[in-house]
Amino acid sequence: MSKLGQLKPGPLKLGQASAANLANLLPTGTVLAAQALIPSFTNNGECALANEYLTLGMIACCSLACFLSSFTDSFTGKDDRIYYGIATWNGFCVFNDGDNKDGAGGEEENNKERCITAIDFVHAFTSLTVFLVFALSDSNVQKCFFPRAGANEKALIMNLPLGAGFLASLLFMLFPTTRRGIGYGDTPVKSDKKGEEQAR
Numbered sequence: 001m002s003k004l005g006q007l008k009p010g011p012l013k014l015g016q017a018s019a020a021n022l023a024n025l026l027p028t029g030t031v032l033a034a035q036a037l038i039p040s041f042t043n044n045g046e047c048a049l050a051n052e053y054l055t056l057g058m059i060a061c062c063s064l065a066c067f068l069s070s071f072t073d074s075f076t077g078k079d080d081r082i083y084y085g086i087a088t089w090n091g092f093c094v095f096n097d098g099d100n101k102d103g104a105g106g107e108e109e110n111n112k113e114r115c116i117t118a119i120d121f122v123h124a125f126t127s128l129t130v131f132l133v134f135a136l137s138d139s140n141v142q143k144c145f146f147p148r149a150g151a152n153e154k155a156l157i158m159n160l161p162l163g164a165g166f167l168a169s170l171l172f173m174l175f176p177t178t179r180r181g182i183g184y185g186d187t188p189v190k191s192d193k194k195g196e197e198q199a200r
Contacts, residue, residue, distance in 0.1 A: 027131040030066040045143030066131045070124035072181035087116045126168045133164040
């Protein structure tokens with residue numbers, strides 16, 4: 001192997017990897033889904049009582065999805081398939097293991113290393129806060145729920161998403177997670193010992 005192939009990844013490559021991880025960790029998909037649904041659900045800011053309930057329900061469902069996505073993880077099973085699941089207090093619950101009799105996909109269910117940790121809650125509450133800030137800063141939501149907001153409130157709401165995104169990115173870098181939940185583009189490592197050693 002040439003010396004060029006033995007070089008460690010440079011700062012640019014590491015920076016690109018960190019930026020890609022931030023895109024996955026921030027609730028971008030949930031925010032985009034909410035931004036697409038809000039104009040219709042709020043009747044473009046002209047809310048009747050039904051529109052208020054619909055909008056609150058949509059924000060609550062998106063918030064729950066955003067919170068729970070921080071506990072999802074994925075791994076490559078011994079059959080080379082990618083399995084997705086959610087961390088629990090006792091182990092790991094696999095979603096897409098339809099044929100659980102072959103043993104593939106179930107090897108991580110009792111793995112204590114995949115249990116819920118404190119870092120998961122840091123990421124979950126941070127993602128939830130960022131989503132709520134972006135959802136409530138939408139102009140149609142403001143017209144619907146805060147029609148009498150003054151100049152100070154409008155200035156705060158306008159600058160809050162930028163500050164929330166910056167603080168969330170900082171928290172995600174200070175408290176990194178090893179989870180590769182639903183939405184990650186790269187392939188997770190294999191769950192066997194050899195794969196774990198290669199990942200280290």
